[in-house]
Amino acid sequence: MGTETLSFIFLNAVLANNFVLALFLGLCPFLGVSGKLNTALPMGLATMFVMLVSSVCAYLINLVLVTFEIEFLRLIAYIAVIASAVQLVEMTLKKFTPGLFRSLGIFLPLITTNCAILGLALFQTFKEYDFLQSLVYALGAGTGFMLAILLMAGLREKLELSTMPTITQGAAVSLILGGLLSLSFMGFAGLGG
Amino acid sequence: MIKEKPTITWETFTEGLWRENPVFVMLLGMCPVLAVTNSAINALAMGLATTFVLLASGTLISLLRHNIPKQVRIATYIVIIATFVTIVDYTIQAISLDLYNALGAFIQLIVVNCMILGRAEAYASRNRPLKAIVNGIGMGIGFTFALLCLGVVREILGAGTLFGLDLFGPRFEPWVVMLLPPGGFLVLGAWLLLFEWMKQRKERAELEAAAETR
Amino acid sequence: MSTPEAEALPPATPAGKMIQTLVGIAMLSGFLVVLTYQLTKPIIAENQRRAIEAAVFTVIPDAVVRSDFVINDKGLTPVTGEESVEGVLIYAGYNRDGELKGIAAKAAAQGYADLIHLLYGYDPGCECIRGMKVLKLAETPGLGDKIITDANFVANFEALDARLNTDGSALANEIVTVKAGSKQNPWEIDAISGATISSKAVGKAINQSAKQLLPAIRPHLEKLKQPPVLPDQQEVADD
Numbered sequence: 154m155g156t157e158t159l160s161f162i163f164l165n166a167v168l169a170n171n172f173v174l175a176l177f178l179g180l181c182p183f184l185g186v187s188g189k190l191n192t193a194l195p196m197g198l199a200t201m202f203v204m205l206v207s208s209v210c211a212y213l214i215n216l217v218l219v220t221f222e223i224e225f226l227r228l229i230a231y232i233a234v235i236a237s238a239v240q241l242v243e244m245t246l247k248k249f250t251p252g253l254f255r256s257l258g259i260f261l262p263l264i265t266t267n268c269a270i271l272g273l274a275l276f277q278t279f280k281e282y283d284f285l286q287s288l289v290y291a292l293g294a295g296t297g298f299m300l301a302i303l304l305m306a307g308l309r310e311k312l313e314l315s316t317m318p319t320i321t322q323g324a325a326v327s328l329i330l331g332g333l334l335s336l337s338f339m340g341f342a343g344l345g346g
Numbered sequence: 347m348i349k350e351k352p353t354i355t356w357e358t359f360t361e362g363l364w365r366e367n368p369v370f371v372m373l374l375g376m377c378p379v380l381a382v383t384n385s386a387i388n389a390l391a392m393g394l395a396t397t398f399v400l401l402a403s404g405t406l407i408s409l410l411r412h413n414i415p416k417q418v419r420i421a422t423y424i425v426i427i428a429t430f431v432t433i434v435d436y437t438i439q440a441i442s443l444d445l446y447n448a449l450g451a452f453i454q455l456i457v458v459n460c461m462i463l464g465r466a467e468a469y470a471s472r473n474r475p476l477k478a479i480v481n482g483i484g485m486g487i488g489f490t491f492a493l494l495c496l497g498v499v500r501e502i503l504g505a506g507t508l509f510g511l512d513l514f515g516p517r518f519e520p521w522v523v524m525l526l527p528p529g530g531f532l533v534l535g536a537w538l539l540l541f542e543w544m545k546q547r548k549e550r551a552e553l554e555a556a557a558e559t560r
Numbered sequence: 561m562s563t564p565e566a567e568a569l570p571p572a573t574p575a576g577k578m579i580q581t582l583v584g585i586a587m588l589s590g591f592l593v594v595l596t597y598q599l600t601k602p603i604i605a606e607n608q609r610r611a612i613e614a615a616v617f618t619v620i621p622d623a624v625v626r627s628d629f630v631i632n633d634k635g636l637t638p639v640t641g642e643e644s645v646e647g648v649l650i651y652a653g654y655n656r657d658g659e660l661k662g663i664a665a666k667a668a669a670q671g672y673a674d675l676i677h678l679l680y681g682y683d684p685g686c687e688c689i690r691g692m693k694v695l696k697l698a699e700t701p702g703l704g705d706k707i708i709t710d711a712n713f714v715a716n717f718e719a720l721d722a723r724l725n726t727d728g729s730a731l732a733n734e735i736v737t738v739k740a741g742s743k744q745n746p747w748e749i750d751a752i753s754g755a756t757i758s759s760k761a762v763g764k765a766i767n768q769s770a771k772q773l774l775p776a777i778r779p780h781l782e783k784l785k786q787p788p789v790l791p792d793q794q795e796v797a798d799d
Binding site: 425426433522526 | 577578581582585586588589592593596597600603604607608611696700703
Binding site: 161170225226229342 | 590593594597670674
C-alpha cells in the first residue's frame with residue numbers, strides 16, 4: 154500500500170517478518186555458513202550490502218518495466234540485473250578495497266542464488282514501496298538476516314562443546330534450533346498492531 | 347558427483363527419489379520446502395510447479411549443451427530457468443487465483459531454488475536430453491514427495507485435515523504452531539532425525555551381518 | 561548453492577560466440593514469455609474479474625450487477641476499459657431493477673502478521689455497512705483467521721452504523737472495535753477473544769477508509785443511483 158512509516162517497515166523486516174525465521178528466505182546460507190561466528194558475520198554483512206544494492210536496482214528496473222508496460226519480464230530482468238550487479242560489486246571491491254574483498258569476497262557469488270535477495274526485490278514491488286521505503290526495507294531485511302545468522306552461529310558454537318546423540322549430527326539439529334529461534338521470534342509479531 | 351554413464355538405467359530415475367533426494371539428502375531448495383508446506387495441496391502444487399521447471403529447463407539446457415560457451419553458462423541457465431518460472435507463474439494464475447494467492451511470491455522464487463540450477467549444472471549440461479528428462483522426473487518426484495511429507499504432517503497436526511478433508515471431527519484441538527514458521531523447521535528436523543536413525547540402524551545391522559559372515 | 565568450478569579452463573571462446581548465445585537465448589525466452597503472457601492474459605483477467613465480482617456481491621446483499629467508478633478530488637469517473645484515473649476505486653452494486661443496493665470499497669490495515677486487505681459494502685439507504693469480506697490475510701491460522709470464519713464476528717457487519725454527521729463531512733461516530741462481548745452501540749465491532757489484534761485491524765481499516773470515502777461519496781450519490789447499463793451491454797462496453 155506504500156503508506157507504512159519507515160520505522161515500522163524497518164522493525165517489521167527485522168523482527169516480525171524476519172526473512173529467515175518467518176519467511177524462510179535465505180535458508181541455504183543460514184544452514185550452511187552459520188557454523189562459526191567469524192564466518193557468519195562477514196556473510197551477514199555481505200548479504201546486507203547486496204540487499205541494498207539489489208533493492209536500488211530492482212526499484213529502478215521496475216520503474217522502467219512499468220513505463221513500458223512489460224511487467225511480464227520482471228522476473229527475468231530482476232534476476233539478470235541482480236546477478237550482474239553482484240558481479241560488478243565484486244569487481245569493484247577487488248579493485249579498490251582488497252582488504253574488504255578478502256573478507257567478503259568468497260561469499261558474494263553464493264549470494265546471487267540466495268532467495269532472500271530476489272525475495273526482497275519481489276516483495277518490495279508487491280508492497281508498492283517508494284524509493285526510500287524500499288531502501289529501509291532492504292536495510293531491515295539485511296539486519297534481520299544478520300541477526301538470525303549470528304544467533305544461530307552463537308548457538309551452534311555452544312552446541313559443538315556439548316554431547317549430542319549421534320543421530321542429531323548433521324542438519325537435523327540445526328533445523329530444530331531454527332525452529333526454536335523462529336518460535337521465539339513469533340513473539341515479535343503484532344508489533345505493528 | 348554424478349558419474350558419466352552412457353545409458354539410461356533404472357538408477358538414472360531412482361537416484362532422485364531416495365539416494366540423492368534433493369530435500370532430505372542434499373538439503374537443496376529449502377525455502378519453498380518450509381514456506382509453502384503448511385497444507386498438503388500447497389505442497390503438491392509447489393512440487394509439481396518445480397518439477398515442470400526442472401524438466402523444461404533441463405531438456406532445453408541438455409539440447410543446447412554443445413552450443414553454450416562455458417563462460418556464460420550460468421547466465422544462460424538462469425535466463426532459461428527464469429523463463430520457465432514466468433510461464434508457470436502465469437499458468438497458475440490462469441488455473442486458480444486462490445492457489446496463486448496461497449503460494450504467493452514463492453512461485454517466482456523457484457528461480458533461485460538451488461536444486462534447479464544445481465541439476466542444470468551437474469546433470470543436464472552433461473547428458474543427453476532423454477537421460478536428463480528421466481533423471482529430472484525422478485528428482486521432481488523426489489522433491490514433490492519430500493514436500494508432501496512435510497505438508498501432510500503439518501496439515502494433519504496443525505489443522506486436523508488432509509487435503510481439506512476433516513480427519514478427526516470437531517473434538518480435535520489443532521496444534522496450530524505446526525502451520526506456523528516454527529512448525530516447518532521442526533517437522534523437517536524431525537524427518538531428518540528419523541532418516542538418520544534409520545540409516546544408522548541399517549549400517550549397524552550391515553556391520554553385524556558382515557562380522558557374522560566373517 | 562555454489563556451482564563447482566569449471567574443472568579445466570576450456571579453450572577460449574570468441575566473444576562473438578558468447579554474445580550470439582546470449583542473444584539467442586534472450587530471444588527464445590522473450591518469445592516464450594510473451595507467448596504465455598498473451599495466452600493467459602484474458603483468462604487471468606477473467607479470473608480476477610470474477611473474484612472481485614464474487615466479493616462485491618457478498619458484501620452488497622441483493623446486488624447482481626456492478627459498475628466501477630473512480631472517486632477523486634475532481635469527482636466521480638466511471639471506469640472504462642484500460643484508461644486509468646488516479647483515485648480510489650469503488651464498486652457500485654445494483655439489483656435486477658437497476659436500483660443501487662450499495663457501494664463496495666477496499667480497505668487495509670496492519671494485522672498481527674501482515675496487512676489485512678478487505679472489501680466492505682456500504683448501503684447508502686441505511687447509512688450502514690452491510691458486509692465485509694477479507695481478501696488477503698496472513699494471520700495466525702486458527703486464531704487471527706477467525707475474522708473470516710467466526711459467525712459472531714461476521715454478524716458485526718450485517719448493519720454496522722456508518723452515519724455521517726450533520727454537515728456530511730465526517731462519520732457521526734467513529735467505527736471502533738471493542739472488547740469481545742461488550743458491544744453497546746451499532747457503530748461498535750465486537751472483537752473475537754483471542755484474536756483481538758486482527759479484529760481491531762478490521763475495525764481500523766474500515767474506519768479509516770469510511771471516514772475518507774463516505775463524505776466524498778455523498779455528493780455523488782445521485783449519479784451513482786442512475787441505473788447501470790444492463791450486464792450484456794456492459795460486456796460490450798468493457799471491450
